[in-house]
Amino acid sequence: MTGVAVLGVGTSHFGRQPDRDLVALAWDAVREAFGDAGVEGVDAVWVGTVFAPAGVAQRVLRALGITGVPVVTVENACASGTTAFAEACEAVRTGRYRRVLALGLEQMSTAFAGAIVPEATDPEGRTGLALPALYAMSAARLLHEDAVTREQLAAVSVKNHAHAVHNPRAQYAGEYTVAQVLDSPMIADPLTRLQCCPTSDGAAAAVLGPAAGGADEVVVRSLALKSGAAWNHRSPHVWGHDIVRDTAAAAYAQAGLDTLDDIDVGEVHDAFTVGEVVTTEALGITAPGDGGTAAASGVTALGGKTPINPSGGLLSRGHPLGATGLAQIAEITWQLRGVAGARQVDGARLGLVETMGGGVSGLDGNACVVTLLERPR
Template identity: 65%
Template sequence: MSHQAAVLGVGTSSFGKQPEVPLAQLAWSAVQEALSDSGVDARGIEAAYVGSVLGPFGSAQRALQGLGIGRIPVITVENACASGTTAFHEACWAVREGRYETVLVLGQEHMSSRITGAIPPDLGDPEGRSGLALPGVYAMAASRYMARYGLTLRQLAQVSVKNHGHALGNSRAQYSGDYTVEEVLASPLIADPLTLLQCCPISDGAAALVVGRAAARRDAVRVRSCALRSGRAWGYRSEHAWGFEIVRETAEAAYAEAGLGASEADLFEVHDSFTIGEILSIEGLGLAAEGEGGRLTESGHTALGGPQPVNPSGGLLSRGHPLGCTGVAQLAEVTWQLRGQAGARQVEGARIGVVETMGGGVAGLDGNACVVAVLERP
């Protein structure tokens, strides 16, 4: 027996550096809001799928214990930046196949207590050991795009201008602002050509979803499809920039399963950990042809008020990027949008929303994991 999976309720904490707030407390606010939103009692949750990258181990069970949620199976997932959406992917399949009827998806991360500055490179990785911090991976893709496709610094900066502007309507975002392209380019260089305002901030936060059967509620947001891929070998034989092909392959699988294409989506929440990440993502998702993402951004197509807004929440650049939480926060945003509850940042008449999360870091791989999900309004 196969069921259609749906999002029955969502909740998030606020996002930002909040070292004085324990991780479990962030999770409680997200889970309590999601349960209340769904109308599902905590006793109705049959399993929990949790995205978490930096841990510490047991942090999922610790958070759930404080809500009186115990005994049920708890599955904690690490898939780099795509951990939260990977947890969602597994939750959806469990509901579809009838393994469970109602489950909890939780994404949580407390970065300010684990690290200072940029995420330290993994010394067990040949490129990490060579000093390649994550901004550098994206920066080198940006340098390639500028040389090969004529991507401009102004087009890159426009992604940041747009997303920080979108976040003005999102009170839970870590940062927002009415910046100019010049201000973005004048912020300190992190890894050439990426400046500070083109890099997502270190953040603490949690987000939660109740996933169940579409038939459970009239206002359930249907999961039309969800696809998960890991990267293939990437190197001198690859035709594309790092992180492009994995997104394209995952998107193609998600669109095929949903029976629609990028042109039919009304909004996107994508992985803009760095401005070039949004360019690569919208191209991989088929919103722009390869090499055209910068021009599409400059045209206003992906801004609120444009035909297909990308990151109406403000994206990772503004909301913040609590690693394991991010994918779930993206799904919460799309759910609010499809229910018409996004307030000042509402995409009018949104019917189809797409979420894309892409996590990387392993040398020689075109990304560790990518998830693309297609959601449809009630």
């Protein structure tokens, strides 16, 4: 136990919102989180973003009336939001600050003319691989090794889009069939459009403070943050597997878990369908080799043994990079409080959040954050 509680959470709507600026998106998230936490201010702020311009944190916070407190902006690729959460959690744990806001935000629809390609971020990595292509290579390898089928990959999209039907803040939702997913336009073989997260704008926030022991309090049971090892092209695992496995191992050890069966629900990094397959295996939620069948068999669906991405995940909720991790935190907080409505996992007491970012740095992931949230009683 870290002694840290999630006092309040909030998010904007997620979706293409080019006419709403980052201030408007952050306002929605922070207003809800402050109201939820019952606070009118905080002692410090960590902001996670990848592509927002320098100085955006202070500009946005000024517009929200949050000035004069320490502010640190962090970047850790797709894990920027959960990195902000990790740093805020650490500040509360150590008594550095008492009330801390973690805010994630990103406006993808206006940040780029086109795709995020390695050339834009890594002059050494001019492979021409945009991120869908990077994940597609993992999927192609798993197909080649008979570790997964195209239909099993598509089942992840079917599951998460169906979950999102019950999430009014999600960008996309729908009752698709495997055939419909496979028939959607090809983005990067074997990943079709419905297997790729959409371009999104959004913000999400959490207010953290010392745990007081309240009956309905959601607490941070454990948290681990790692960066990847240098990528090994002869690895027995696809890209991104080992960093998730190792970060999770650290979080599990810190939590002192007896069994992973104690995990009731998870929000994990399904930027592409293959990501969820690899991640659930790396996390140990599915056994080695069972990641492919989990969605199709219903194990990771609402009503299954360990529902994964009840919010709809990145595939459906959308993926505004800096906001994603804190949207995951918000979803698990709602699940643990039992207020997730039609997507509620009955009796959820222990929830997992995993975010992994990077892909163009020659590392097995730039950063991964795994945290376990709990409602102890």
